[in-house]
Amino acid sequence: MRKSTKRRLTRGVLYAIFIAAVVIVLVFTDWARIQDQYLRIDIAREQFPQIITIALRNTILFTIIAFAGGLILGIVMALLKLSSIGPYRWFATAYVELFRGLPALLTIFAMAYVLPIGLGIRVPFGQVGAGLVGLILVASAYMAETIRSGIQAVPKGQTEAARSLGMSAGRTMFWITLPQAFRIIIPPMTNEFVLLIKDTSLLFIAGSTVFTKELTTFARDGLSINNNGTTLVMAAMLYLLITIPLTRLVAVFERRLARAR
Known part of the structure; x- marks a missing residue:
């Protein structure tokens, strides 16, 4: 048997297995139960407009704040890490390694509870502000490494020409x-x-009010109140509505950058 024939047969078998698996799932899934537990129209109607005007708005707002703060702090740490002065470089390295090594949830918890209780330090804007500070610290550590690598990727001839x-x-x-x-x-x-859009879901650990809930907290509260997963599905769809276009945008940027190179 030729190799091309074997490849076609193998592909045919794999397609057949996939189609069979899909058919089995479609036939044996209890769709009525899924609809009752996760796709209740009456519960979905109850979530509007708050899931948009409060939860989605807060998710986007918190993401922008955390990104802007992380970007500013990340630039500072990247420049310190590239500094020729040893103590600056050591401090930036320790900072980056610390907040890249710690879980984001632990950092948010520390900002929201450890600092106020243990040291009496209170972050402005309450628990949400403390949670955002935690997100900023974690984001800045990752951004610092990205910015540093970008700076080092710029040809040295550019710097030499400017100087x-x-x-x-x-x-x-x-x-x-x-x-x-x-x-x-x-x-x-x-x-x-x-x-960061997804990491805003970790802010629940810091606590929230009726008007500071982000998507995950809003959906979790809806689950508790209605004993139904419809709000979780709605939140997931809204997350995907934001993240999928952005990931596609990343792919476009990467292709353009590859062509430019």
């Missing part, structure tokens, strides 16, 4: 190196934004 024209080291970094570095790191930074 030869009389630009100071600071001006060269902020007007020549960083803009080119950010062009390189757009895809991973967009991925970081997507991860």
Whole structure:
């Protein structure tokens, strides 16, 4: 038997197995029970408009705040890590390794409870503010490494040309190196934004009020009240509505960057 024939037979068998599995699932799944437990129209109607005007709005708002704060702090830590001054470099390295090594949930918990109870330090804007500080610390550690790698990927000739024209080291970094570095790191930074959208679900550990719930907390409360998973399905759909276009955007950026190179 020829290799091409064997490959076609193998592909045919694999397709047949997949189709058979799908048919078995469709035939033996209790669709009435799934609809009753996860797709109740009456419960879905009850969640509007709060699931959009409160939960989705807060999820997007918290993501933007955490990303902006993480980006600013990440730039600072990346520059410190590239510093020729040892103590600055050591501090930035310790910071990055600490907050990349700790679970985000533990960091948020520490900001929301350990600091106020143990040290008497209270973060502005209450528990939500403390949770956001935790997210910012974790995000900045990951962003710092991404930004550092982007800076180091900029050809040294660019820096040398700017310095030869009389630009100071600071001006060269902020007007020549960083803009080119950010062009390189757009895809991973967009991925970081997507991860932050999902990580806002961890803010539940810090506590929330009626008006500060994000999608996951809102869905969990709906599950507790109605003893039904419809709100979880709605929250999942809203998460996908945000994250899928962003992940597609990352793929577009990566293809354009590959062509540019």
